[in-house]
Amino acid sequence: MSAEAPVPVVVENVSYVYRTDVSDRQVLDDVSMQIAPGEIVILTGPSGSGKTTLITLIGALRAVQSGSVQVLGREILNAGERDRCRVRQQVGYIFQHHNLLDSLTVAQNVMMSLQLSQQKLSRKEQRQRVIEVLERVGLGEHVDKHPRALSGGQNQRAGIARALVTHPRLILADEPTASLDKESGRNVVDLIQELCREQGTSVALVTHDNRILDVADNIMHLEDGKIQTVSEAMATHSSRMLKLLNKHDPGAAQYLSAFALALTRVAMADSGIDDAERTMIRTVLNDSSKLSPGEVDLVMELALSQLRCRQQDGDGGSAVFSADQAQHFLDSLYAVAAADGEVSPEERVEIQNIARELGFPVDSGRL
Structure with a gap:
């Protein structure tokens, strides 16, 4: 400068x-x-x-x-x-x-x-x-x-x-x-x-x-x-809202989370989600919960964020994350799994499933 x-x-x-x-x-x-x-x-x-x-x-x-x-x-x-x-x-x-x-x-x-x-x-x-x-x-x-x-x-x-x-x-x-x-x-x-x-x-x-x-x-x-950064602020407020929802109605919170993800997966199945599909998801979620419109939007965005992290399959799509990010991601998963003293077979399988969903290379040496 x-x-x-x-x-x-x-x-x-x-x-x-x-x-x-x-x-x-x-x-x-x-x-x-x-x-x-x-x-x-x-x-x-x-x-x-x-x-x-x-x-x-x-x-x-x-x-x-x-x-x-x-x-x-x-x-x-x-x-x-x-x-x-x-x-x-x-x-x-x-x-x-x-x-x-x-x-x-x-x-x-x-x-x-x-x-x-x-x-x-x-x-x-x-x-x-x-x-x-x-x-x-x-x-x-x-x-x-x-x-x-x-x-x-x-x-x-x-x-x-x-x-x-x-x-x-x-x-x-x-x-x-x-x-x-x-x-x-x-x-x-x-x-x-x-x-x-x-x-x-x-x-x-x-x-x-x-x-x-x-x-x-x-x-x-x-x-x-x-x-605070935007991500820090959003993480804090999202966590508070979801904890409050889970505290008052844990059954509804669990159902709504799965429901929102399922609706969003269907909308995204053709590689995109348009305004009409967004509106329909909002309508269904509003009818299925007592959440405010703003809270429904948050649940929707959380579901969308999960799907955006997944690599597109078989259509030439490129991975969302870099090789270094993928390696750090997998190393961290294994570190969490090993925190109790060992990595169980069940934990290994789950890590491999996550890696495949996100388009990460599967490390056969860690199987």
């Missing part, structure tokens, strides 16, 4: 504690992360997990207590208000609520961001850039209207225009779809993605909305003040 193009965000070993007269509450615990140039990173996690605290530290909206936060090549730790202000002038902010001033027109609200950035543009150039960005977000016909005359989705689009009009290298978005309906929220996120791709802008986006996770280049999950 050249000196002229530093990594937009580098967070290293950052901790943060909210202190009151009664107690201290640690919301960030030794957090480290990076956001690469042009990368869209989504931060997920339960309420109170530290997402907003982290994003406000990155945005120089609050002082860093410990660790290092480098934003656009500037260190925020121990930075004075003037230096933090310089960082803020290079960052675009999108909030859950658009925070537009009703006394100003849409164009004036967007222009205020441009004026605060202290970019050296004439009044005419400022107006031209404001109109261009408003047209880009689909508000070209509403330039001189006041926010109260627009819908919630339109006002959020104006908020995006306000963040992008300065051509920032970094956008920080805190729950930008929380106050919008499904369609408006999706449109807003697609717009953020499209415009930031065009400008090469990096994005850190906080959300609880699982429907928009597909726009991310990277997803980071914050829980109890620590960063």
Whole structure:
């Protein structure tokens, strides 16, 4: 990475504690992360997990207590208000609520961001850039209207225009779809993605909305003040849900697991599963259980994940796993089998069956 193009965000070993007269509450615990140039990173996690605290530290909206936060090549730790202000002038902010001033027109609200950035543009150039960005977000016909005359989705689009009009290298978005309906929220996120791709802008986006996770280049999950990978977070939540289901109705849990796998195997038998088959599986599982739609989707995906790991038979399909992964997989199976002192004949047979299902080479020397 050249000196002229530093990594937009580098967070290293950052901790943060909210202190009151009664107690201290640690919301960030030794957090480290990076956001690469042009990368869209989504931060997920339960309420109170530290997402907003982290994003406000990155945005120089609050002082860093410990660790290092480098934003656009500037260190925020121990930075004075003037230096933090310089960082803020290079960052675009999108909030859950658009925070537009009703006394100003849409164009004036967007222009205020441009004026605060202290970019050296004439009044005419400022107006031209404001109109261009408003047209880009689909508000070209509403330039001189006041926010109260627009819908919630339109006002959020104006908020995006306000963040992008300065051509920032970094956008920080805190729950930008929380106050919008499904369609408006999706449109807003697609717009953020499209415009930031065009400008090469990096994005850190906080959300609880699982429907928009597909726009991310990277997803980071914050829980109890620590960063988790997506796989770690999914494993934790899947395990909790399945344990809860098994605790309350073990018979139903076992049946549902086998049922979902069998339905999915049939749908996948012709080497694919289409939307109609997915819908039918959801309908059957909904009718056969008391699970919520989200829980049914999880059971479906768990069944699908098992099938995706299997090699296609006899049709020229290639193995899902590399040779090194296959060897590590088999070595681990044998290690588990030998943990009680020996590998029984039954365990050997089961390992060989698993190897064949996954397309791994069968090791006759271990039979």
